Amino acid sequence: MKFRSKIIDKRILSNDTIVLVLEKGSISFKAGQYIVLSFPNEKEAREYSVYSxxxxxxxxxxxxxxxxxxxxxxLGDLNVGDPILIDGPFGYFVMKPDEILSKPHVFVASGTGISPFRSYIQTYPQMHYSLLHGIRTVNDRIEPENYDPHKLKYCISREESVYFNGRVTDYLIKYKISQEAIYHLCGNSAMINDVTNILEASGIKPENIRTEVFF
Ligand SMILES: Cc1cc2nc3c(=O)[nH]c(=O)nc-3n(C[C@H](O)[C@H](O)[C@H](O)COP(=O)(O)OP(=O)(O)OC[C@H]3O[C@@H](n4cnc5c(N)ncnc54)[C@H](O)[C@@H]3O)c2cc1C
Structure with missing residues (x-):
């Protein structure tokens, strides 16, 4: 369903990361799905996971x-009140209803790949999860106040800090991989391939590894 929405707020998190708040209209989506945005009277369009x-x-x-x-x-230059077309929702990166509360979940994100996980966590706050977020610097953290600090592990690849120094792959190799958990991976394809290989080599069944590739 395609409809005309508008920007109702904008949270500028850093010089290249923004949360755009859009009018929802009558859209109904499942956490983990994405929408397709386009400008009025233009053909070009891009996919964006829902963050809320x-x-x-x-x-x-x-x-x-x-x-x-x-x-x-x-898109980042749009101002409050500007129109934007929304199509969707689309996608199958959604949690299985019978697993949401009955299984532990490990979310592995690189960069903006944290978006569907934020939607999962906002929607199902009681679930048992841990979230690994791969970013380059401490300043790349994205609204950490949304997560229980005990469940959120930053993997910082380009500077030393109080957080784990390295990529999400280094973290997974260093720490014990739970055999019971469902693994959900989102972000760039190189990270998703590398993490999938590590998990499968550790005995995680392919059906317990769910993926969403952004680019
Ligand atoms: C299912 C799906 C969900 C997506 N969800 C999001 C989202 O929640 N937030 C978001 O910012 N983007 C998301 N993307 C990517 C988005 O659709 C666009 O590709 C992105 O905004 C770049 O568009 P562009 O025209 O500016 O650059 P393009 O010319 O399309 O891309 C330029 C290059 O930038 C790189 N790139 C693309 N997206 C990203 C990114 N997010 N972070 C770092 N490098 C990137 C790629 O290497 C790409 O080749 C998603 C893509 C898919 C397929």
Whole structure:
């Protein structure tokens, strides 16, 4: 279902990361799905995972603006009140209802790949989860106040800090991999391939590894 929405708020998190708050209209989505955005009267469109929870009054997306990209910079330049077309929701990166509360979940994200996990956690706050977030610097942390600090592990690859120094793959190799958990991976394809290989080599069954590739 395609409809005309508008920007109702904008949270600028850093020089290249923004949360856009969009009018939800009558859209109903499952946490983990994405929407397709386009500008009025234009054909070009891009996919964005929904960052907000299923029951929140607005629709939020987490946007990284890429100077080399044709779409994300323009999206990031939109102001409150500007129109935007929303199509969707689409996608199958949703949690299985019978597993949400009965299984432990490990969420592994790189960069903006944290977006569907934020939606899961907002929607199902009682679930048993841990979230590994791979970012380059401490300043790349994205709204940490949304997560229980005991469940959120930062893997910081480009600077020393109080957090784990290295990539999510280094973290998984160093610490014990739970055999009971369902693994959900989201972000760039290199990370997803590397993490999948590590998990499978540790005995995790392919059906317990769920993935969403952004690029
Ligand atoms: C299912 C799905 C969900 C997505 N959800 C999000 C989301 O929640 N937030 C978001 O910012 N983007 C998301 N993306 C990516 C988004 O659709 C666009 O590709 C992105 O905004 C870049 O568009 P662009 O035209 O500016 O640059 P393009 O010319 O399309 O891309 C330029 C290059 O930037 C890199 N790139 C693309 N996206 C990212 C990113 N998010 N972070 C770092 N590098 C990137 C790629 O290497 C790409 O080749 C998602 C993509 C898919 C397929």
């Amino acid at each position: 929870g299923e029951n929140e009054p607005n629709l939020e997306i987490l946007l990284k603006t890429l100077p080399e990209g044709s779409f994300s910079m323009r």
